[in-house]
Amino acid sequence: MLGRITNQQQLVTTQRNLQSSRTLLAQLQDRVSTGKAVTKPSDDPSATASILRVHAQQRATDQYGSNIADGTGWLATVDSALTSAESIMGQVRDLTVRGASSGVMTPASRDAIAAELEGLRADLLSKANTTYLGRTVFAGSSDTGAAFDSTYAYSGATGSSVQRRVNDTESVRVDADGAAAFGSGTSSVFATIDSIVADLRAGVEVNPRLAELDAHRANITTQHAFVGTRYARLEQAAHNNLTQSTALESQRAGIEDIDPAKAIVDLKSQEITYQSALAVTARALQPTLLSYLS
Numbered sequence: 001m002l003g004r005i006t007n008q009q010q011l012v013t014t015q016r017n018l019q020s021s022r023t024l025l026a027q028l029q030d031r032v033s034t035g036k037a038v039t040k041p042s043d044d045p046s047a048t049a050s051i052l053r054v055h056a057q058q059r060a061t062d063q064y065g066s067n068i069a070d071g072t073g074w075l076a077t078v079d080s081a082l083t084s085a086e087s088i089m090g091q092v093r094d095l096t097v098r099g100a101s102s103g104v105m106t107p108a109s110r111d112a113i114a115a116e117l118e119g120l121r122a123d124l125l126s127k128a129n130t131t132y133l134g135r136t137v138f139a140g141s142s143d144t145g146a147a148f149d150s151t152y153a154y155s156g157a158t159g160s161s162v163q164r165r166v167n168d169t170e171s172v173r174v175d176a177d178g179a180a181a182f183g184s185g186t187s188s189v190f191a192t193i194d195s196i197v198a199d200l201r202a203g204v205e206v207n208p209r210l211a212e213l214d215a216h217r218a219n220i221t222t223q224h225a226f227v228g229t230r231y232a233r234l235e236q237a238a239h240n241n242l243t244q245s246t247a248l249e250s251q252r253a254g255i256e257d258i259d260p261a262k263a264i265v266d267l268k269s270q271e272i273t274y275q276s277a278l279a280v281t282a283r284a285l286q287p288t289l290l291s292y293l294s
Contacts (some may be wrong), residue, residue, distance in 0.1 A: 003057075005160065006116075013081050027179065027250065030088075035202060038051060038097060038255075038256060040256045043181055045162050047255055047256075051252065051255050051256050053255075054197070054248055055252070057248055058245070058248050058249070058252065060168075060242060061244050061245050061248060062245070063073050063103035063165055064165065064166055064237075064241055065238075065241050065242075066165040067165055067166060068166050068234055068237050068238045068241055069166035070164060070174075071106065071166070071172055071174040071234050072231075072234050072238070073132060073133070073228055074137060074162065074175060075165075075174050075175035075230055075231045075234060076231075076274070077119060077130060077131075077132040077137050077226050078130075078132075078137045078138075078174075078176045079224070079227050079228070079231060080130075081127045081128075081130040081137065081138075082127075082129050082176065082181070082220060082223060082224040082227060083218050084123075085124055085127045085128070085181070085182075086217065086220055086224065087190070087215065087231070088120050088123055088124045088127070089124070089213065089217040089220060090110065091120055091218075092117060092121075092124075092193060092196075092213060093121050093210065093214070093217070093255055094211050095113050095116055095117055096117075096196055096206055096209060096210060096213060097210070098113060098195070099113045099114075099200045099206050100205065100207040101104075107203070110200045110201065110203070113200055113203060114197040114200040114201050115195075116194060117193055117197050119201075120193070120198055120247055121194065121197075124182075124189065124190065124256075125148060125152075127192055128147055128148050128181070128182045129146040129147050129148060129188075130180040134172065136161075136178075136182065137175050137176065138156060138162055138175065138176055138177070138182070139155065139156030139157065139175075140156045140157040140158070140159070140162065140164060140177070140178075141157045141160035141161065141180060142156045142157035142176060142193065143158065144156065147178040148178065148182065148188070151185065152183075152185055152188040152190045152191055153184055153185045153187070154178060154179040154182075154184035154188075156178050158177065158179065161173045161175055161177075162169070162174050162175040162288030166233075166234065166237035166239070166241070167237065167240065170237070171235065172230050172233050172234055173230055173231065174234075175226055176223050176226070177223060180182050180217070180222075180223055181219055181222075181223040182219075182220070183216065183219070188252070189213075189216035189219075189220075192209065192212045192213060192216060196209045196213075233287070238278070
């Protein structure tokens with residue numbers, strides 16, 4: 001037996017269908033205006049969870065990128081300081097060799113070489129106390145103002161290091177061991193240069209000091225090699241970080257962003273559908289429907 005459909009039932013059903021069509025049209029309009037496939041969690045809970053996960057990964061990747069950039073700045077500063085230190089050590093050795101020619105050196109000449117060596121020692125000490133953004137790059141995790149004081153004692157945090165995390169599982173050291181590179185106190189390269197200066201002015205043969213200088217220079221070169229290895233690791237980490245960042249952005253866009261061409265076609269199609277539904281319903285339910293819509 002067929003039930004009787006009243007005008008009121010038709011009106012309620014028609015209004016519900018029109019409202020659904022209007023809601024879909026509003027959603028499509030929001031997508032086109034925002035460029036986002038999901039504008040609120042209720043649009044697609046599963047996609048929303050994926051979007052939040054990707055955003056969290058992007059924030060982590062951005063932080064790693066900042067760490068890498070900061071670490072690169074540290075290592076570039078250390079590299080420059082050690083390059084200069086090696087150059088200074090070369091000059092110190094050359095002067096020491098000249099000073100070792102005692103048979104042809106006058107006291108005035110030896111004193112002149114000693115004065116040059118004092119200037120180079122001061123330059124070398126300055127390089128050993130190099131800072132980056134207010135932090136000494138040869139003092140480990142210490143926040144001391146200088147890695148070496150006026151007595152050449154190492155004032156950094158022995159055994160510590162400055163690390164920068166470059167991904168989820170790896171950190172890279174971005175400073176250098178000042179004590180290993182330059183020594184400390186009376187066993188430091190600075191004290192050795194002072195001893196050479198004293199020997200020159202006292203007329204003592206300085207040739208035996210060359211072996212000490214070579215040992216100190218080897219220590220500086222060794223630390224420089226370590227820095228080069230870490231620098232290469234940071235460059236690789238920067239490349240990997242960029243690749244990861246690009247992949248995550250592509251993943252995010254695939255979930256969160258709309259296809260503009262398809263979204264516009266869908267919107268136009270839904271607008272036509274909605275307008276047609278209004279026109280057809282208005283003809284079928286005159287005049288009651290028009291009263292509801294007015």
